[in-house]
Amino acid sequence: MRQFRIACALLLAGFAWCLPAMGQPAEEAVTAASPNPLGNSPDAIAAGQALFGKMNCAGCHGYDLTGGMGPDLTDPVWLYGSKPGEIFLTISNGTPNGMPKWNDKLKPAEIWQLVSYIQSKAAH
């Protein structure tokens, strides 16, 4: 819980809003079935977009998310699952085929923002 609040406080300038402290207690591990506590909130999508550039995700997946060094995130193919919890875990833990793990560089709330952004651009 505390970890999550700190994460909110550290969000990017310009997106200095914070979630109500609800839903996702820090001690409860995210699973493939976990819902995205931020859903498709426009603020979360905007924050996710900023992170997508800032954390150099675009360097692999493209500024238009259509891929490059890394896979296309807009097509219907999801190598590691298309559910919010699955996308979260892919970002958080990385994958054996080259996706770096980001749980040492991003807070859970930031990863959820990325999930919101990616899902806003995805074809389902």
Place this chain on the structure above:
Amino acid sequence: MSTWKTALVTLAFCIPFSDAIGGAAAAAGNGAPAQVPAGSFTGATANLAPNDPPGQWARQSRDYANTRYSPLTQITPANVSRLRIAWTFSDGGIYGREGSPLVVGDTMYLVTPFPNIAYALDLSKAGAPIKWVFQPNPDPASVGEACCGVVLRGWAYADGKLIYNLLDNNTVAVDAKTGAEVWRTKLDDVKVGSTMTQSAAVFGNKVYVGNGGGEMGDMGWLAALDVKDGKVVWKAYSNGPDKDVLIGDQFKPFYPWMRGKDLGVTTWPKDMWKQGASAPWGWVSFDPDLNEIYYGTSNPGPRTPSQRPGLNLWSSAVFARDADTGAAKWAYQFTPHDQWDYDGVNENILIEIPWKGARRKVLVHFNRNGFAYTIDRVTGEVLVAEPFGYQNWAKRVDLKTGMPVINEDKQPKVEAFTDNICPPDVGVKNWNPAAFSPRTGLLYAAIFNNCWDLANHVVSYIPGAPYNGMDGRNRRAGPGGNWGEFIAWDPVKGKRVWSIKEDMMPWTGVVATASDLVFYGTLDGWFRAVDARTGKVLWSQKVGSGIMSAPIAYLGPDNREYIAVYTGVGGGTSVTRRVPGYPPGGNTLYVFSVDGISNGSGPSQLRTESPVAAPGLNATPSAHR
């Protein structure tokens, strides 16, 4: 020019062809006046050292000079249309095939892209069965750090060893007879975004290897290892203080703007050279007379130029170095403060040309930026720099200063698109190596005709993550609508002699043979033979996937000439994966011969006993009539 041509006609016709070429090579090597074959378009010659047996192909470029010229003559313009598949070999892997098979004695050597499995195939037996397999098991974490496919651009044979780079920054040597590992040397760390996709190059008792990672903000370097034990003899960084770049008293660049102390530091904003990439992931060539190697460096990091005002030396440049000590002799930066990701890693082909009444030792380099440079390799002076395909970022290269005259309208900006920049990052030609024929005096290159719209974004450096910032959209074919061409190039005049338009981008290496044939492939899987003098396509064969690697010509144990090409698209070509007709990947080596004949062809190749009729069955076909 016509004078020497006429004078040499008689001479060249009087001696057997192979002797004429061998003589020219030896003459050039000794510094004596070069002997130019009759019928040469330009008078250019090459030292074909180490003059391996004609049927052998022991290094990617066949010779030190990187000509990719084969002295074989069995397959000719007259019989090339009878080429058929003799045999094939599929390695079962995925990812693009960018290296060429090597043939030494009765064995062919192939190495796959990641996970970099080596195969030795026994050419003395029907169907070329596997002799041994070597699995080096590189770290899979390296897969995510490779910008442009987890490819391998080649491997080398020397001293009874097969030597090549692993994606995870190790160079490995394998016993060529047994497939047992002899040594493995770790040279960099995947965690900083470095990977190795370059082809190891062996000259003398050293193997020269370099890293990739231009999109990851790593530190580029080229190292010389001892062929015997893999120990690092020297390692030259591309950027940083002179002592790390191995710049000392011997360093004499031709142009004044490349002279000065620690330019690898001072031409960058504070400390940014440390993430300045300039990774030498391309080809290395060697002049045994000057004892110098030549190779290029990649784009500077990050790709967003506004973050790194300055020349950004020694990115997008070529280095000449002492082969034994690594001491830099000269350098030349093709694209100062590279704003377009044009790099300088493409091959440097070492030839000798007639120039203002004398002969000059030069290197020819087709840069991604669209200019073909003919550079004096003794002094670093640019003699010729002319566009070889469509580009609009520069008006010309000023030969007085060596600087390009940039088209101001085509400089990309942060957070705003500049429309129609040609070429995009992949260039007018990429790493796919050209060939040189000493018979025609021409170079043969597969080139691209393409454009995009480009914006930049400011990026932060995160070790192991892309340090890129380039946002290119609407990648498309350039004027005319064809994605590329295959051209013959005059390196003296800086002009094309002929060209063949291709619908798909022809991202392929080339081989030229002594019977005036040139072979190349296309991304949509056509393998072609062309008349080296006229550009007439004499034969085409569709293969399973597309072709990126360079074909080779070799003699089998049956003394027959074969043409081999490793196929399968991937790598950087995937930027065109949405172009209609771009094929799925593949992993097949194709071997061609006249009429498809090999030591594996013939009536029955059954290796067990002949079929035996089962008891009680009537083996006579008429029984069921």
